[in-house]
Amino acid sequence: MADISPETVAQLRExxxxxxxxxxxxxxxxxxxxxxxxxxxRKKGAATAGLxxxxxxxxxxxxxxIQPGARVGVLVEINCETDFVxxxxxxxxxxxxxxxxxxxxxxxxxxxxxxxxxxxxxxNIKLSRVTRMEVRGNGMVxxxxxxxxxVGVLVEVGAGQESTAAQDGFxxxxxxxxxxxxxxxxxxxxxxxxxxxxxxxxxxxxxxQVANKPPQAxxxxxxxxxxxxxxxxxxxxxxxxxxxxxxxxxxxxxxxAKQLGDExxxxxxxxxxxxxxxxxxxx
Numbered sequence: 524m525a526d527i528s529p530e531t532v533a534q535l536r537e538x539x540x541x542x543x544x545x546x547x548x549x550x551x552x553x554x555x556x557x558x559x560x561x562x563x564x565r566k567k568g569a570a571t572a573g574l575x576x577x578x579x580x581x582x583x584x585x586x587x588x589i590q591p592g593a594r595v596g597v598l599v600e601i602n603c604e605t606d607f608v609x610x611x612x613x614x615x616x617x618x619x620x621x622x623x624x625x626x627x628x629x630x631x632x633x634x635x636x637x638x639x640x641x642x643x644x645x646x647n648i649k650l651s652r653v654t655r656m657e658v659r660g661n662g663m664v665x666x667x668x669x670x671x672x673x674v675g676v677l678v679e680v681g682a683g684q685e686s687t688a689a690q691d692g693f694x695x696x697x698x699x700x701x702x703x704x705x706x707x708x709x710x711x712x713x714x715x716x717x718x719x720x721x722x723x724x725x726x727x728x729x730x731x732q733v734a735n736k737p738p739q740a741x742x743x744x745x746x747x748x749x750x751x752x753x754x755x756x757x758x759x760x761x762x763x764x765x766x767x768x769x770x771x772x773x774x775x776x777x778x779x780a781k782q783l784g785d786e787x788x789x790x791x792x793x794x795x796x797x798x799x800x801x802x803x804x805x806x
Contacts, residue, residue, distance in 0.1 A: 532547050581602065585598065588665075597655045598676070601650055626655065633650060662688060663694070678697065678792040680697045700758075709761055711790075
């Protein structure tokens with residue numbers, strides 16, 4: 524039997540996108556002949572995904588699953604090549620099964636199922652990103668998928684008392700927050716989460732825009748622009764969409780907290796949009 528090195532197996536995986544064991548078996552069958560191993564995998568259909576992997580998978584759907592009790596939730600982006608496949612019932616069912624399984628088992632492996640979908644649908648299929656949230660202490664997680672499944676949100680909202688999660692007012696607040704995030708696209712929960720480097724860059728840009736003003740005026744204008752930045756990109760400081768932005772999200776949360784007689788906290792969220800460049804989400 525030919526001596527098959529891990530490096531050769533890795534190269535075959537990269538070339539074909541087939542599984543580790545499939546590649547190793549193909550190389551053994553081909554007695555180490557790389558090109559023949561590729562041919563073997565292609566004949567078995569295992570290399571189909573690899574041949575299509577070079578094509579960009581920019582279409583797709585966002586799917587979610589919230590476990591009963593609303594303490595565990597998952598948001599997943601699954602990509603394909605065309606909107607036609609993105610609307611396919613089998614493709615969407617595959618996505619929903621992925622989300623449901625990952626909620627129960629974050630280490631689940633879907634490679635075989637993904638390759639099977641590639642063979643069935645004839646397009647490159649890719650699990651681009653996954654976020655799984657589990658409630659820390661009291662509270663709940665909730666998700667929202669916008670019409671068309673191109674935008675999805677997952678959020679965790681905390682409470683001081685265990686009983687609060689069962690209150691209708693709390694559940695409505697959490698639903699409203701998911702809609703807020705979908706509509707207003709915040710990047711952070713609060714201003715203290717904005718990276719120092721980003722804040723410094725915003726300050727530098729703002730100052731450059733008014734460089735011809737007196738120093739005192741520059742400082743005031745820069746601070747004003749930074750406040751506008753916070754109001755645009757920090758969830759708590761955004762105008763609450765459901766109230767026509769007349770009150771901030773922070774103030775609305777405080778109002779509901781007072782009504783419920785508890786302390787509430789927007790702990791973390793993610794917002795996925797199909798095909799966007801992956802960036803770090805607020806946590």
